[in-house]
Amino acid sequence: MTETPVQPKTFLGVPVYRPKVAFFELSSCEGCQLQILNNEATLLDFLSLVEVVKFREGMSGGTDDYEIAFVEGSITRPDEEERLKVIRKNAKVLVAFGSCACFGGVNQLKNRFNLDWVKKEVYGDHPIETSEVKPLDAVVTVDLKIYGCPVKKEEVERIVTALAIGSEIVYPKYPVCMECKANGNICLFDVGEPCLGPITQGGCDAWCPNSRSGCGGCRGPAADSNVEQLICIMEQYGFSKDTIIDRLECFGGFASYVGPLRSGQKP
Amino acid sequence: MKVNCDINVHHLTRVEGHGNIKISIQDGVLRQATWEVVETPRFFEAILVGKKWDNAPWICGRICGICSIGHTLASIRAVENAFLMVPTLQTTRLRLLLKHMETLQSHILHLYFLAAPDFLNIGSVFPLIKSSPEVVARAAGLKKLANDMCDCVGGRRLHPTTTVVGGFTMLPDRKELAVFRERLADSIPGLVATVELFKTFSLPDFSRETEFVSLKGAQDYPFIGGDLISTDGVVKGESEYRQMTNEYLVDQSTSKWSKLSREAFAVGSLARVNNNFKFLHPLAQDVAAEFGLTPVNHNPYMNNIAQLVECVHVVYDSIQLIDELLGVPWQEPRQLVTPKAGVGVAAVEVPRGILYHSYDFDEAGHIVKCDCIIPTSQNHANIQYDLSALAEKFAAEGIQDRELELLAEMLVRAYDPCISCSVH
Numbered sequence: 001m002t003e004t005p006v007q008p009k010t011f012l013g014v015p016v017y018r019p020k021v022a023f024f025e026l027s028s029c030e031g032c033q034l035q036i037l038n039n040e041a042t043l044l045d046f047l048s049l050v051e052v053v054k055f056r057e058g059m060s061g062g063t064d065d066y067e068i069a070f071v072e073g074s075i076t077r078p079d080e081e082e083r084l085k086v087i088r089k090n091a092k093v094l095v096a097f098g099s100c101a102c103f104g105g106v107n108q109l110k111n112r113f114n115l116d117w118v119k120k121e122v123y124g125d126h127p128i129e130t131s132e133v134k135p136l137d138a139v140v141t142v143d144l145k146i147y148g149c150p151v152k153k154e155e156v157e158r159i160v161t162a163l164a165i166g167s168e169i170v171y172p173k174y175p176v177c178m179e180c181k182a183n184g185n186i187c188l189f190d191v192g193e194p195c196l197g198p199i200t201q202g203g204c205d206a207w208c209p210n211s212r213s214g215c216g217g218c219r220g221p222a223a224d225s226n227v228e229q230l231i232c233i234m235e236q237y238g239f240s241k242d243t244i245i246d247r248l249e250c251f252g253g254f255a256s257y258v259g260p261l262r263s264g265q266k267p
Numbered sequence: 268m269k270v271n272c273d274i275n276v277h278h279l280t281r282v283e284g285h286g287n288i289k290i291s292i293q294d295g296v297l298r299q300a301t302w303e304v305v306e307t308p309r310f311f312e313a314i315l316v317g318k319k320w321d322n323a324p325w326i327c328g329r330i331c332g333i334c335s336i337g338h339t340l341a342s343i344r345a346v347e348n349a350f351l352m353v354p355t356l357q358t359t360r361l362r363l364l365l366k367h368m369e370t371l372q373s374h375i376l377h378l379y380f381l382a383a384p385d386f387l388n389i390g391s392v393f394p395l396i397k398s399s400p401e402v403v404a405r406a407a408g409l410k411k412l413a414n415d416m417c418d419c420v421g422g423r424r425l426h427p428t429t430t431v432v433g434g435f436t437m438l439p440d441r442k443e444l445a446v447f448r449e450r451l452a453d454s455i456p457g458l459v460a461t462v463e464l465f466k467t468f469s470l471p472d473f474s475r476e477t478e479f480v481s482l483k484g485a486q487d488y489p490f491i492g493g494d495l496i497s498t499d500g501v502v503k504g505e506s507e508y509r510q511m512t513n514e515y516l517v518d519q520s521t522s523k524w525s526k527l528s529r530e531a532f533a534v535g536s537l538a539r540v541n542n543n544f545k546f547l548h549p550l551a552q553d554v555a556a557e558f559g560l561t562p563v564n565h566n567p568y569m570n571n572i573a574q575l576v577e578c579v580h581v582v583y584d585s586i587q588l589i590d591e592l593l594g595v596p597w598q599e600p601r602q603l604v605t606p607k608a609g610v611g612v613a614a615v616e617v618p619r620g621i622l623y624h625s626y627d628f629d630e631a632g633h634i635v636k637c638d639c640i641i642p643t644s645q646n647h648a649n650i651q652y653d654l655s656a657l658a659e660k661f662a663a664e665g666i667q668d669r670e671l672e673l674l675a676e677m678l679v680r681a682y683d684p685c686i687s688c689s690v691h
Contacts, residue, residue, distance in 0.1 A: 031332020040411035059391030060280040109314040121313040126516040211422035212436040
């Protein structure tokens, strides 16, 4: 099965171009791909916009003739680098899909340890292959990033629509904090909850703070974010160094700020 | 009698994660029938070391996209057990409701999107959009109901946001819950139609006597915590999970394997139904009877039917849970957490079977050691032994290569494996 058999969309009687898309996963929980199936209300509309030619989690068969490749997950083994290079060669547009693909995601927390210790801790003396966790752009050129752990389906639909009709893809310049305020939430700092909303790229509509859970920074730094200043503010609010480090290093987008903080220096 | 056959399925489709099937028959002799797990390990058990307790549910939920709610709840329970915290009845009910909706969405995803295409002889659910739109609409409707309820109770359908050690960051809107009660009641005809659809499918005629492991119900069909039981008569406490799982390593798999009384055992819907049939909702028992599913059933393909039976059970049980929740006023959403040094173990029934999380904490609540044993990792050995027996039986009957390949794929799919999860 290579064709999504739905009626093509038309605009003023002219068929709208449906790009061939493929989904792939490297080291990940496959949750971002699952999000594609998860928004049931708009799933059929979404499927009419594109032609899904490969989606291992959802379909058998498929082809390597695709234009847009969505790649979920981070690189943790040499064979994944090779698979990614082939995908890069086949695709016109390569999309890093979700936090693991964009920043290494929670998988990169492994990088703070010696690899031999990591292997021994989980597999004892059994030989197992693993390498330092890398995001996709450490190995190939990435054309587009869709952030989030998991990705937000509404944002995926907006970006894919822009890709299909050839319009410009615009990311919010403001941080999650703006969306949180716009939603009328109380500031989580005031109730003792650590939050990276002030420095994290918006676009998720403050998904976690809306549930009174602090932002984990899964979407990485917002434009012009002042991470150092946020660290000072969090210290003033009484958050421990551990807590600040835990937040900053969780999804990889802010991992570069953690080294100095951990060794006791100001970043 | 089959003389020669060479089946090599690289990265099996319509399952979560990466696994291969290899079957080789030469001159009428079965040379190889192997289930290989080639998924990349992510080392969650090492990642957690040194992290403070509140990171565990948040990070461990990321072990899996399909059963992130189950992982989060298992993680929370392990932390609470270590800190000797007992959740309130309100928290227990809300967690079970959330758990039920994860079970429903995951089972519907498996039944319609992953398993049904095999029975309908199509590569995916997509062709049905055109040929049988009402079937796709029904599947999407049931899944949407479950997912919408996960949003309502857990804050998000995938990697939940309200679930924390001690309870919830915030409680669902009571009016919304009342609406969901009606939507659950309205979903029954969709489930009945699903039962009718699956009655038109013929399950492969194959059985292999095995041991089934699950939580042991005390008064209810069990999902969160309690004793462990096997059909071979083993009963253990939740904290003795290692004696129930006995993990070991094999060369053909990056996931660990498990065994108990025999060379392999099975967990999952069929194990739960086999071990706790009497605790199922009476109408779920009726559905089981319509398919001839009575304990102890040893046909692995029957796991599909057991999932369907559980869908009926969780919908009726969720209606009752909402009635109980709405029958009393809301209490405080969360309890204060005081970290303690110690070990906490949790056993939770996630869609694919029994899941264990265990953490050792130092006095400040930092994780010193972490152990997660995933249902699919417990099933891998059983899948392997089933696959050998299946290849042997059908090869002897001399069926076509493509038919044997499909039966082997369907066998692995029937376990609804979560392979990334099993390797974690």
